[in-house]
Ligand SMILES: Nc1nc2c(ncn2[C@@H]2O[C@H](COP(=O)(O)OP(=O)(O)OP(=O)(O)O)[C@@H](O)[C@H]2O)c(=O)[nH]1
C-alpha cells in the first residue's frame with residue numbers, strides 16, 4: 124500500500140497528573156467524553172483528522188497528533204524523549220487547582236530546555252521556573268486549556284481571570300468541562316478556538332518546511348496493516364509502545 128500525502132503535525136499535551144489531559148484529548152479526537160481514565164504511563168498518542176482552513180480555497184485534510192504526556196513525577200527524568208519534532212503545545216491545568224496553573228511554567232520550561240539543548244541529554248538540567256525571556260523568539264504555537272470548569276460555582280466561573288502564562292506567551296486560552304461533549308460541539312466558541320489553533324500549528328509548520336526537511340507524509344502506522352490500527356479497542360489504539368518502555372518506572 125502506498126502512503127498518502129497528508130500533512131501531519133505533532134502537538135504535545137502537558138500538565139500535572141490528574142488535571143485532565145487524557146480526558147481533553149479524547150474529547151477533541153472522539154467528540155465524546157472518555158468513560159474510564161487511568162494514569163497515563165509514559166505517553167499516549169491519539170490522532171484527529173482536521174480540515175485545515177475549512178471552507179477556503181486553501182482547505183486540506185491534515186492529521187493532528189496529540190502526544191499526551193503522563194504527568195506523574197515518577198517520569199520527570201525520562202519524558203523528555205517525547206519532546207522532539209513538536210509543532211505545537213497544549214498546556215493543561217485544573218481550574219480548581221491553582222498550583223496546576225502555576226506549574227505550567229515549569230512544564231513549558233522543561234520543553235524549551237529540551238529544545239534549546241537540541242535534544243542533548245548531557246546538557247539537560249533539572250526543571251527550573253519558567254522565564255519569559257526563555258520564550259523570546261520561540262515560534263511554537265501554544266494553547267492554554269483550563270478544565271473542570273463544571274466544578275466551579277457560577278460565581279467563580281464568571282470571575283475567571285486570564286491565565287498569566289497565556290498572556291506571557293501570547294497564547295490563546297480555553298476553559299471547558301471535558302466530561303460534557305456540548306463544551307466542544309461543532310460550531311461552539313471552544314470548537315472554533317481549537318480549530319484556529321490547529322490551523323495556526325499547521326501554518327507554522329508549513330512555513331518552516333524548508334528548515335524541517337522534506338514534507339512529511341502520514342506513515343503506514345495509520346493504515347489497517349499496522350499493529351496500532353489492528354488494535355481492537357479505543358484504549359489499545361491510544362496506547363503507544365512507548366508506554367511499555369516506561370512501565371517499570373511507573374511501578375517504582
Ligand atoms: N468534572 C470534571 N472532571 C474531569 C474533567 N476533566 C477531567 N476530569 C476527571 O479528572 C480525572 C483525571 O483525568 P485524566 O484525563 O486522567 O488526567 P491526566 O491529566 O491525563 O492525568 P495523568 O495521565 O496522570 O497525567 C478523571 O477522573 C477525569 O474524569 C472536567 O472537565 N470535569
Ligand SMILES: [Mg+2]
Nearest residue numbers: 144145162163
Ligand atoms: Mg492521562
